[in-house]
Amino acid sequence: MAHNLLGTELATCSTAPMTGFYRDGCCSTGGDDTGVHVVCAQVTAEFLAFSVREGNDLSSPRPEYGFPGLVPGDRWCLCASRWQDAYDAGVAPPVVLAATHARALDWCDRDALFAMALDAPE
Amino acid sequence: MSATGGPIVGDARAGERHVVELLARRFGVDDPVVLRLARLTVRAAAAGHSCLDLALLDAELVASLDARRLARDVVGARDDRADDDGPLPGLEVALTALRECAAVHVVAALPEEADGDGDADGGVDGDGIRIVGPRPLVLDGTRLSTQREHAAEQRLIRALARRAAAAPEPMPAGPTRLTDDPDQVAAVAALADAGVRAGIGVLAGGPGTGKTTTIAALLAARLEADLAAHADGGAGPGARPLRIALAAPTGKAAARLTESLRAALPRIAQVHGETVARQLGLLEATTVHRLLGIGRGGTRRDDASLPHDLVVIDEASMLALPLAATLLGALDDRTQLVLVGDPDQLESVETGSVLRALVDTLTADGGPLARLTRNHRLDTTDAAADELARAVRDGDVDGALRLARDAAGGDGGSLRFIATDDPLRHAAAVVAPLLDDGEGGGLLAAIAAAQEGDGAAALTALAGARLLCAHRHGPHGASMWVERLRAQLVAHVGAGGASPGDVWLPGEPVMALANDERTGLVNGDTGVVVGRGGARRLVFERRDGTLLERPAEALPDVVSAYAVTVHKSQGSEYGTVVVVLPPATSPLATRELLYTAITRARRRVVLVGDEAALRAAVGRPSVRMGGLAEGLARALPASSASG
Numbered sequence: 001m002a003h004n005l006l007g008t009e010l011a012t013c014s015t016a017p018m019t020g021f022y023r024d025g026c027c028s029t030g031g032d033d034t035g036v037h038v039v040c041a042q043v044t045a046e047f048l049a050f051s052v053r054e055g056n057d058l059s060s061p062r063p064e065y066g067f068p069g070l071v072p073g074d075r076w077c078l079c080a081s082r083w084q085d086a087y088d089a090g091v092a093p094p095v096v097l098a099a100t101h102a103r104a105l106d107w108c109d110r111d112a113l114f115a116m117a118l119d120a121p122e
Numbered sequence: 123m124s125a126t127g128g129p130i131v132g133d134a135r136a137g138e139r140h141v142v143e144l145l146a147r148r149f150g151v152d153d154p155v156v157l158r159l160a161r162l163t164v165r166a167a168a169a170g171h172s173c174l175d176l177a178l179l180d181a182e183l184v185a186s187l188d189a190r191r192l193a194r195d196v197v198g199a200r201d202d203r204a205d206d207d208g209p210l211p212g213l214e215v216a217l218t219a220l221r222e223c224a225a226v227h228v229v230a231a232l233p234e235e236a237d238g239d240g241d242a243d244g245g246v247d248g249d250g251i252r253i254v255g256p257r258p259l260v261l262d263g264t265r266l267s268t269q270r271e272h273a274a275e276q277r278l279i280r281a282l283a284r285r286a287a288a289a290p291e292p293m294p295a296g297p298t299r300l301t302d303d304p305d306q307v308a309a310v311a312a313l314a315d316a317g318v319r320a321g322i323g324v325l326a327g328g329p330g331t332g333k334t335t336t337i338a339a340l341l342a343a344r345l346e347a348d349l350a351a352h353a354d355g356g357a358g359p360g361a362r363p364l365r366i367a368l369a370a371p372t373g374k375a376a377a378r379l380t381e382s383l384r385a386a387l388p389r390i391a392q393v394h395g396e397t398v399a400r401q402l403g404l405l406e407a408t409t410v411h412r413l414l415g416i417g418r419g420g421t422r423r424d425d426a427s428l429p430h431d432l433v434v435i436d437e438a439s440m441l442a443l444p445l446a447a448t449l450l451g452a453l454d455d456r457t458q459l460v461l462v463g464d465p466d467q468l469e470s471v472e473t474g475s476v477l478r479a480l481v482d483t484l485t486a487d488g489g490p491l492a493r494l495t496r497n498h499r500l501d502t503t504d505a506a507a508d509e510l511a512r513a514v515r516d517g518d519v520d521g522a523l524r525l526a527r528d529a530a531g532g533d534g535g536s537l538r539f540i541a542t543d544d545p546l547r548h549a550a551a552v553v554a555p556l557l558d559d560g561e562g563g564g565l566l567a568a569i570a571a572a573q574e575g576d577g578a579a580a581l582t583a584l585a586g587a588r589l590l591c592a593h594r595h596g597p598h599g600a601s602m603w604v605e606r607l608r609a610q611l612v613a614h615v616g617a618g619g620a621s622p623g624d625v626w627l628p629g630e631p632v633m634a635l636a637n638d639e640r641t642g643l644v645n646g647d648t649g650v651v652v653g654r655g656g657a658r659r660l661v662f663e664r665r666d667g668t669l670l671e672r673p674a675e676a677l678p679d680v681v682s683a684y685a686v687t688v689h690k691s692q693g694s695e696y697g698t699v700v701v702v703l704p705p706a707t708s709p710l711a712t713r714e715l716l717y718t719a720i721t722r723a724r725r726r727v728v729l730v731g732d733e734a735a736l737r738a739a740v741g742r743p744s745v746r747m748g749g750l751a752e753g754l755a756r757a758l759p760a761s762s763a764s765g
Contacts, residue, residue, distance in 0.1 A: 049624060052625045054681060055635050055679060055680070085595040089602045090602065090606075
């Protein structure tokens with residue numbers, strides 16, 4: 001069973017658009033996923049613009065990769081180090097802890113993730 | 123959907139996993155010592171080392187190899203899992219484990235035995251290299267390498283040794299007319315002669331010392347002699363016109379070389395005649411990859427030797443070991459090779475420090491190494507910035523600190539030091555020289571020009587000043603400063619409007635990340651965003667001086683460049699350079715990085731950081747583990763090698 005950052009079973013991040021490295025709606029990871037797409041984030045206009053400036057356009061559809069193109073408000077499994085980069089630059093999008101894989105802590109600062117959580121525990 | 127990495131390339135963790143799996147599956151290796159050393163060797167290669175020297179293996183070295191730490195510059199919490207396998211093995215334990223391992227090729231202790239006829243029997247490729255078979259690791263003395271890195275190093279050493287022994291046909295050079303600087307005249311003579319005696323010539327010098335003038339003088343002298351031979355109707359070596367190739371490791375550096383040579387043409391026409399100038403004007407520098415016909419797979423499409431008589435490689439400090447080996451392999455012994463560069467600058471982001479190994483090995487006194495030391499390009503109000511560059515280059519910590527302290531209060535000189543352990547708290551002072559460089563350029567002038575749609579003027583304004591960071595990401599990185607500057611500049615865009623959610627702002631500097639055949643843009647080319655309102659266009663200056671203008675959406679591989687990494691700034695110059703020092707604990711805080719950053723400035727350097735950071739960087743030379751210098755010293759004849 002895959003665990004999330006709250007220590008419980010990993011919840012679905014988004015099925016519309018269908019996200020996840022395995023396109024099953026979950027931010028789980030495996031040996032092939034060197035990018036470690038484990039952070040479930042709700043993307044913002046500011047973050048999407050930042051991502052373009054970083055050379056990684058998440059707004060434009062790329063059908064050849066099964067990528068629909070994101071609009072603000074979509075939830076998406078982001079590469080963990082990219083999320084931390086955005087946090088360091090001051091433009092991190094909010095995250096869903098229940099749908100973020102525990103392995104995010106390999107790359108991301110725990111306090112940063114909890115500070116940006118939409119579902120922070122009391 | 124990958125994005126830009128930091129200065130460290132590749133995913134070291136994927137590479138480590140691959141090698142460990144290969145060792146376990148194909149060779150049945152289960153010795154934890156060997157598996158750990160294999161992982162560290164791959165990690166060392168990702169950090170630029172062509173081997174892991176077991177004699178140097180300690181906790182500090184292991185920490186410096188952590189690619190995540192290098193790329194992210196965060197010390198502590200997130201990175202303490204990097205190597206958690208307990209105490210490191212001692213040297214004898216490591217050597218014993220490796221020697222007994224079926225996956226490790228152990229190089230014979232006496233390399234002399236491999237010379238001459240000895241290696242004619244089996245297992246030898248066309249270059250005379252002993253093929254080490256499918257074993258993925260090579261142990262050479264105390265140096266453990268991947269087979270790929272070891273083979274490249276050996277190929278390069280063999281090729282240079284063979285060229286030194288081959289004594290190619292002399293190639294006459296005419297008189298040096300373009301310069302009367304005694305150092306440069308001597309350099310031309312040494313380089314013209316070196317190709318004959320050593321098979322390679324190296325021209326080493328810092329910024330402004332006249333390297334390009336010296337190349338131009340050498341080429342013009344060669345061409346004049348060649349034309350004279352033709353005019354005499356003589357046959358022999360001069361029977362066909364001299365073939366020259368100019369190249370550099372990056373497209374940007376190649377474009378700059380072409381540009382500099384073109385700028386020298388009027389003077390060449392005066393002193394060498396119109397014909398020589400016309401011939402030189404036909405030359406166009408390319409990337410080394412393009413010169414060699416290297417395809418996407420990283421290998422040459424065609425094994426044929428290059429047809430040139432003379433090959434000149436500029437910015438050779440950026441020449442990586444595998445590329446240098448391929449280059450040497452592509453040259454006939456009769457082709458003269460001249461490498462030009464600044465050995466004190468940052469090395470290639472890939473493995474090896476080829477130029478430094480050559481400079482350390484070759485002899486300058488009548489040998490194939492020519493050094494230029496006098497800076498002719500001082501465009502500053504005082505000498506402080508230039509003195510700082512020299513103190514940093516020479517590792518003079520006290521001298522650098524003294525210069526920085528003297529510059530702490532000042533504002534008008536060539537050097538300014540903003541002493542702080544928290545650059546963000548001094549953001550206003552950091553940003554001020556970027557907004558207005560004091561010479562009519564800077565970001566505000568760029569915004570004004572960009573809103574008028576004047577891309578050329580905006581590009582000129584942007585060349586006035588730039589912010590340089592050691593790291594791309596992290597709390598000290600370029601990305602953070604890009605967002606900072608944007609947030610501040612949104613207000614300056616004024617009428618016509620801009621909002622924090624906009625992808626691009628008018629006047630925003632941008633950089634191409636990939637070579638694009640359709641547009642002619644090369645990786646590292648810089649441009650600017652122009653236009654009012656919503657529709658933004660990008661304007662780049664191409665290498666031929668023409669402007670390329672496209673809608674922003676049409677050029678996908680482009681990143682913001684309000685702040686750039688020092689690695690990406692190599693080969694560029696700006697009027698004012700603001701350098702945010704990496705913290706003292708960062709493995710990127712090295713002498714070469716700081717020297718490269720400072721020498722990007724033509725007029726003024728603003729250093730931002732604390733004294734500990736400055737002391738750490740000046741005091742720490744970048745050391746790359748590798749066997750090239752030792753191998754060259756052993757393989758080259760005493761007449762050309764100094765040690």
